[in-house]
Amino acid sequence: MASTSQEPTSTNPRGIPTFPFLPTPQDYIKDSTVEATLNRFQEMISKYNFMSQNVERRAAGLREKLPEMKKSLDTVKFLRMQKEGGPDEGDDDEDEDDDAEGKEGRLDVTFPLQDTLYSHATINTSQLDSVYLWLGANVMVAYPLAEAESMLADKLSKAKQSLRAAEEDLEFIRAQTTTLEVATARVHNWDVGEKRRLKAEGNDKSESKDADGDGDD
Amino acid sequence: MMLSRRVLSKEEETETTDNEVTKEDQEKINEFSRLHSRSKVIEEELEGKKKEKEDLEEVTTELELADEDELVRYRIGDTFTHLPLPTAQKLLEESGTEVDSEVSRLEDEISSMKEQMDALKAHLYARFGRGINLEG
Numbered sequence: 375m376a377s378t379s380q381e382p383t384s385t386n387p388r389g390i391p392t393f394p395f396l397p398t399p400q401d402y403i404k405d406s407t408v409e410a411t412l413n414r415f416q417e418m419i420s421k422y423n424f425m426s427q428n429v430e431r432r433a434a435g436l437r438e439k440l441p442e443m444k445k446s447l448d449t450v451k452f453l454r455m456q457k458e459g460g461p462d463e464g465d466d467d468e469d470e471d472d473d474a475e476g477k478e479g480r481l482d483v484t485f486p487l488q489d490t491l492y493s494h495a496t497i498n499t500s501q502l503d504s505v506y507l508w509l510g511a512n513v514m515v516a517y518p519l520a521e522a523e524s525m526l527a528d529k530l531s532k533a534k535q536s537l538r539a540a541e542e543d544l545e546f547i548r549a550q551t552t553t554l555e556v557a558t559a560r561v562h563n564w565d566v567g568e569k570r571r572l573k574a575e576g577n578d579k580s581e582s583k584d585a586d587g588d589g590d591d
Numbered sequence: 592m593m594l595s596r597r598v599l600s601k602e603e604e605t606e607t608t609d610n611e612v613t614k615e616d617q618e619k620i621n622e623f624s625r626l627h628s629r630s631k632v633i634e635e636e637l638e639g640k641k642k643e644k645e646d647l648e649e650v651t652t653e654l655e656l657a658d659e660d661e662l663v664r665y666r667i668g669d670t671f672t673h674l675p676l677p678t679a680q681k682l683l684e685e686s687g688t689e690v691d692s693e694v695s696r697l698e699d700e701i702s703s704m705k706e707q708m709d710a711l712k713a714h715l716y717a718r719f720g721r722g723i724n725l726e727g
Contacts, residue, residue: 545629
C-alpha cells in the first residue's frame with residue numbers, strides 16, 4: 375500500500391512501522407473514498423494485532439524462563455557463599471560440634487531426581503570448584519563457580535532486557551492501533567459532518583457509499 | 592479506550608465539542624493508552640510480589656518456633672539444602688528485604704503512572720467531552 379507517502383515510513387527500533395498522524399481526516403482519504411479508507415484502516419489494525427500477538431507470545435516465553443534462570447543463579451551464589459564462608463571461618467563462632475552433620479565444608483541437600491522424587495546428597499563444599507551448566511543443544515560445560523555466576527547473571531540481565539524490549543514493542547504497537555482507531559473515528563465523524571452539510575445545502579448527490587448514514591436531521 | 596464509534600444521542604452530542612484532534616491530542620491519547628496498559632502489567636507483577644512477601648513473612652514466623660538443634664530444609668532453586676537455623680534465617684531475611692524493595696518500587700511506579708493518567712484524562716475530557724471515553 376503506497377498510500378501514506380507524505381512521511382517516509384518510520385519504524386521503531388525493531389522495525390515495526392509507525393502509523394502516521396495526519397492533521398486532517400481528508401489527508402487520510404485523499405482521492406480515495408471514505409469506505410476504502412476505513413477498510414484500509416481495518417486491515418492495518420488486524421496486521422498490528424497479529425504482530426502484537428506474536429510479541430506477546432515471545433514475552434510470555436521470556437517471563438516463564440526468567441524464574442528458572444534466577445533459580446540457577448541463586449543456587450550458584452549460594453554454593454559460592456558456602457564454599458567461601460566454610461572452611462576457615464567459624465572456629466570460634468558458636469559453630470561448636472552441636473550438629474554432627476554441620477561439619478565444615480559439608481552440605482547436605484535433598485534434590486529433585488524427578489518431578490516428584492527427591493534424593494539425598496552430600497556436597498563437599500571445600501572441594502567444590504565447578505558446576506556444570508547446561509548450555510543447550512545437548513552440551514553441558516563445567517564452569518568455575520565465579521565464572522558460572524557471572525555468566526548466569528549476564529544471561530539473566532540479557533533476558534530481562536529482551537523482555538523489556540518486547541514490552542516496549544507491545545506499547546508501541548498499542549500506540550499505533552490507538553492512532554488508527556482515532557483516525558477511524560475522525561474519518562467517520564468527518565464523513566457524517568460532510569453529509570449533513572451537503573444535505574443542508576440541498577444538493578445531496580447521494581454520496582452514500584458509507585452505509586450507516588445518520589445524517590437524517 | 593478510544594474515540595467513541597457508537598452514534599451519540601442528541602444530548603450527548605451537544606456535550607461533545609467540535610475540537611479537531613491535533614497531533615498533540617493524539618500523542619496524549621497514545622500516552623494515556625500506553626500508561627493504561629502498562630499499569631495493568633505492573634499491577635499484576637505487584638500482586639505476585641505481594642504474595643511472595645506474605646509467604647516469606649509466614650515462613651519467618653514459622654521459623655521462630657523451630658528447634659534450634661535441627662537443620663532446616665531451606666529451598667534454594669529446586670533443591671532443599673539442610674541448613675542450621677541461623678543461616679536459614681539470614682537467607683530468609685535477605686530475600687525479605689529484596690522483595691520489600693521490589694514491592695515499594697512497583698508501588699511507586701504505579702502511583703506515578705496514576706498521576707500522569709489523571710492529568711491526561713483531565714486534559715482530554717476538557718477538550719472532547721463526551722466524544723471520548725477513557726475508562727476501562
